[in-house]
Amino acid sequence: MPTKKPLIGAAIVGQSGGPSSVINASAYGVIKTALEDENITKVYGAEHGIVGVLEDRLMIMDEEDPAELERLLYTPSSALGSCRYKIADPSDNDKDYKRILEIFEKYNVRYFFYIGGNDSMDTCAKISRYMAKVGYECRVIGVPKTIDNDLIGTDHCPGFASAAKYIATSVMEVARDCRVYNKGMITIIECMGRHAGWLTAATVLPAAKGDGPDLIYLPEVDFDMADFLDDVIRVYEGQGQCLVAVSEGIHYSDGAFVSEAKTSSTDGFGHAQLGGLAHRLAGIVSAATGAKVRGIELSLLQRCAAHCASATDIEEAFQCGKVAVESALRGETGKMVGMVCKRDGGYSVSYELFDLRRVANAEKKIPLEWITSDNAYVTDAFIDYCTPLLEGQTALGYEDGLPRFARLKKVFAK
Amino acid sequence: MPTKKPLIGAAIVGQSGGPSSVINASAYGVIKTALEDENITKVYGAEHGIVGVLEDRLMIMDEEDPAELERLLYTPSSALGSCRYKIADPSDNDKDYKRILEIFEKYNVRYFFYIGGNDSMDTCAKISRYMAKVGYECRVIGVPKTIDNDLIGTDHCPGFASAAKYIATSVMEVARDCRVYNKGMITIIECMGRHAGWLTAATVLPAAKGDGPDLIYLPEVDFDMADFLDDVIRVYEGQGQCLVAVSEGIHYSDGAFVSEAKTSSTDGFGHAQLGGLAHRLAGIVSAATGAKVRGIELSLLQRCAAHCASATDIEEAFQCGKVAVESALRGETGKMVGMVCKRDGGYSVSYELFDLRRVANAEKKIPLEWITSDNAYVTDAFIDYCTPLLEGQTALGYEDGLPRFARLKKVFAK
Incomplete structure (x- = not known):
């Protein structure tokens, strides 16, 4: 575990792929932790994920009302916007990477946090390698998100x-x-x-x-x-x-x-x-x-369905974002935050880092021994695995009998 | 408003038609109020509505755990079972009515409460008239329920x-x-x-x-x-x-x-x-x-979706059931409980009785002036009407991260 000095510069957070009920909780974990750190000079949210970086559409999180940002914990979908943009392999075509570098240099971006599934982790890994190759000092950490729960390494995925x-x-x-x-x-x-x-x-x-x-x-x-x-x-x-x-x-x-x-x-x-x-x-x-x-x-x-979100999931999603920033500050890069859980004698979770290249482009399926022999039901092993993850209800606020989701101002950097 | 002496005898409550998130709250309003009244000697729940009466399938509510009964406030669907049985007109065929009378006499039933929509109110009206015709002293009150909100008379319907x-x-x-x-x-x-x-x-x-x-x-x-x-x-x-x-x-x-x-x-x-x-x-x-x-x-x-029920709806559904029993005890019969609401200077509701014959077989639609002239939106008048009804969240309990719905013992009378 490297312990380097923090870099002084800005951070970008982006969201990618299919939304979930708690992908904004992870974004809030990143944004809050980054805003509170003195080394991070500015926190930008990329509109529509990596597309917002490529198109220079960066929202200044420092300009948002902290109370609205906190509502991101309980707000579904991707508040910053999402994309399904598949970035090329830099050895095939480095046009996108040059543009990303240009934007990173323009805003002195030293931290890049990307929240998403397999493809997003692949994007993270490629950007991390490219920046290392061209000698631009920058720390890149992936934050897992997928309702499908198919990311390897982590015990389960936020969402x-x-x-x-x-x-x-x-x-x-x-x-x-x-x-x-x-x-x-x-x-x-x-x-x-x-x-x-x-x-x-x-x-x-x-x-x-x-x-x-x-x-x-x-x-x-x-x-x-x-x-x-x-x-x-x-x-x-x-x-x-x-x-x-x-x-x-x-x-x-x-x-x-x-x-x-x-x-x-x-x-x-x-x-x-x-x-x-x-x-x-x-x-x-x-x-x-x-x-x-x-x-x-x-x-x-x-x-x-954020109105029915698991409090455990919200907390874990937030922590994954928080740990991403903390890890980057102490020098980590090219990693994805993941969860290691214990279920014997009560559920507990610890947050660890996984190599992005190991995570990207692989899929975790249900173990076959958790499926009954008639292929028409699942065993208690799945129930034991899944039950603790659902614990607790959201603290979502209401207004006029309906959820009060976050409303961001979305002030764009120039 | 008649004020007669209460009859001494048993009560039956039944549920009919499509379920809702709060039809059990109405059932609980009936059951709790009836169980607490000294004139009502026994409280039966008819399994699958009027079908349970015809088939002598009556569950003894006095035998249920009061804590489980209270969970009916937050439990969706029809806990007693429902039916879509259309009872004949007694002038065409009085077989069903003779059977109902037989069951009423067997259990000394003097109160019949039926929770449902248009068809159920029609059933109520017919039973009420038949019992009056044959001189069997019995009080019949309908309790409104329909997510469709299409019952006339009442401002809106529980559910x-x-x-x-x-x-x-x-x-x-x-x-x-x-x-x-x-x-x-x-x-x-x-x-x-x-x-x-x-x-x-x-x-x-x-x-x-x-x-x-x-x-x-x-x-x-x-x-x-x-x-x-x-x-x-x-x-x-x-x-x-x-x-x-x-x-x-x-x-x-x-x-x-x-x-x-x-x-x-x-x-x-x-x-x-x-x-x-x-x-x-x-x-x-x-x-x-x-x-x-x-x-x-x-x-x-x-x-x-009881997990997302309106607290206002739960309370009103309960009150409709409660008022049904209270009205029957003071001599009302052949009526449906309904709500009269005020929205100026804050929302308030009062419970009144409507003639069953007026309610049955009619449908209340959205006033045409609440629909915009392009036929593709609704006006603020609808918003003003509907908004207060959604106020408040359910107090549903949770267990293992999932709703804890009522579990009834279902002890049948013999």
């Missing part, structure tokens, strides 16, 4: 727990709703997750309270439509209703997503789907059973 | 405000999410409401905070696809993104629902829709603009 809490809460409520009638119903709930089933697995959490799904299908294993229909029919015939959770990324053994699979004579569909996977499966189950079937897609709601 | 709060909160969060990128997106959010647009109109509430939709389409007025596309394209071209709220019940001038309208060459679809209206419109807008378009259906979530 995941709040999405999981929203999903588990919604499943509890829908379970109570769809089981209320004397006539049965089959309900299929679709959660996000193209390659990793963490969010869908979280639907199991209310099961201990009697409000969980009967069946859970994840993208970590191959999906078989005949087995699926057998499972659903067995549950429906046994208890008069059935609640199913599916990940958007479930796929057949040939790798084709069920949501996008070609027409087949067995599924009864001869046209492209406009609705998502839940609607598609609902149609198939309805045709196979004649039962009343409803598909529910949690859609964007699951990644922005 | 509406919590659904509206959830919808407005979700729209705020989605607005922040879908406006986050540097590349624009069109987002279409579908809310419940086949004939009345109250819930969809509630999406306007965050507008004052900058997080509302750009366009709102309600079933009170005819929908025109060409106008709709013009509106969306104008907003999208002007500000690079567009957020639209639509009611599931929007319809063309010939009365056909847009969600179910036949194939037309203009909309590019040659097949039945599996997804709902939001997905259908998303497909049409995408084809017309080439933009990235996302359809979001709030589905069941909006009627069961």
Whole structure:
């Protein structure tokens, strides 16, 4: 762990990729810690992530009302704006890097903090290497964010727990709703997750309270439509209703997503789907059973439902941002902040640094041994892993009965 | 207002129709008040509404843990079970009524409280008239419940405000999410409401905070696809993104629902829709603009999201149940409890009784003068009407980071 002298200069913080309920809590962790440090002369927020650096669109965080900045803890989505800009490899094309260097020099930027998922960590790693190569002294630290929970190294990712809490809460409520009638119903709930089933697995959490799904299908294993229909029919015939959770990324053994699979004579569909996977499966189950079937897609709601955020997640997201700044101040660069957790004898977390090159471009999936042998449920190991992360409710304020989210002035540097 | 002596005997409470976040708060208002009154000898909950009476499935509320009963204030869906059973007109077929009388006599039932919407009030009215006709002394009071807010007489319905709060909160969060990128997106959010647009109109509430939709389409007025596309394209071209709220019940001038309208060459679809209206419109807008378009259906979530309930709604739902019992004890029958509200100089509510026959089989829609002349937004009059109803957050308890809903023992009478 290097302990160098802090650099004197400005800091930039940017947000990238899909928003989450707590990506602003991480931004606040960076901004507050940077504003309070005497070595950091100015704190800029890049509008739309790295695009804001390239386009010289930097918001001066020193100009914002501290009370509004604090509301970032409870404000969903990316308050600074986000992007999905994929930066080139500097050996292929260094145009973007030259421009970034130009901006860094213009504002004497010595600290760059980037909050995001795999791609953002890749961006961080490339910028860090480029600046080292050209001899521009600058410290680059990544702050993890993804509701998908698929970053390696860290125990879990800020953003995941709040999405999981929203999903588990919604499943509890829908379970109570769809089981209320004397006539049965089959309900299929679709959660996000193209390659990793963490969010869908979280639907199991209310099961201990009697409000969980009967069946859970994840993208970590191959999906078989005949087995699926057998499972659903067995549950429906046994208890008069059935609640199913599916990940958007479930796929057949040939790798084709069920949501996008070609027409087949067995599924009864001869046209492209406009609705998502839940609607598609609902149609198939309805045709196979004649039962009343409803598909529910949690859609964007699951990644922005800050009103249902986990207090644990908010605190951890904030700390990741704070630790990023503290680490950079003592000389670290080219790293991502991550969490190492203990669950025996109570949950505890410590913040450590991971090499960005190790994190970028890799995906963490649910261990196969956490999925039951019928591929239609998850084990207690997942429940033990996930439960402590949901603890505590947000301290979000309200105004006129609605959330009071942060309102930034957005004063741009010239 | 009659002031008769209370009858000595048992009470039945039932829940009917679609669940809401606070229908159990009304049940608790009835149950608690009835349990505490010395004239009411026993309190039964009918399983699945009137079906539970017909099938002699009555749960003894006196046997429940009072602490669990109190959790009904914060528990979504119908804890006693619901039904959609349409009772015959007694002049056509009095079989059901004879059976109800038989059960009432078996358990010496002198009070019947039924919580529900239009159809439930109709059931109440018929039972009340039948009992009077056959000379069985019994007091029947309806308790309003519908997220659709379409019952006449009462200022608004318990259940509406919590659904509206959830919808407005979700729209705020989605607005922040879908406006986050540097590349624009069109987002279409579908809310419940086949004939009345109250819930969809509630999406306007965050507008004052900058997080509302750009366009709102309600079933009170005819929908025109060409106008709709013009509106969306104008907003999208002007500000690079567009957020639209639509009611599931929007319809063309010939009365056909847009969600179910036949194939037309203009909309590019040659097949039945599996997804709902939001997905259908998303497909049409995408084809017309080439933009990235996302359809979001709030589905069941909006009627069961107790974690986001309005404290005002919970309290009013409870009071409606309480007032129902108090009114019956002093001799009222054949009435529905309703609310009369004042909004000048602060919001206040008083509880009054409405004739069941006046309420049953009528629908209250949004006044046309509350809809803007372009048929694509609502006026401040709606905002003034709706805002006070959302005030306050639920006091729902949590366990393992998830809601702690009521768990009833369900001991059945024999």
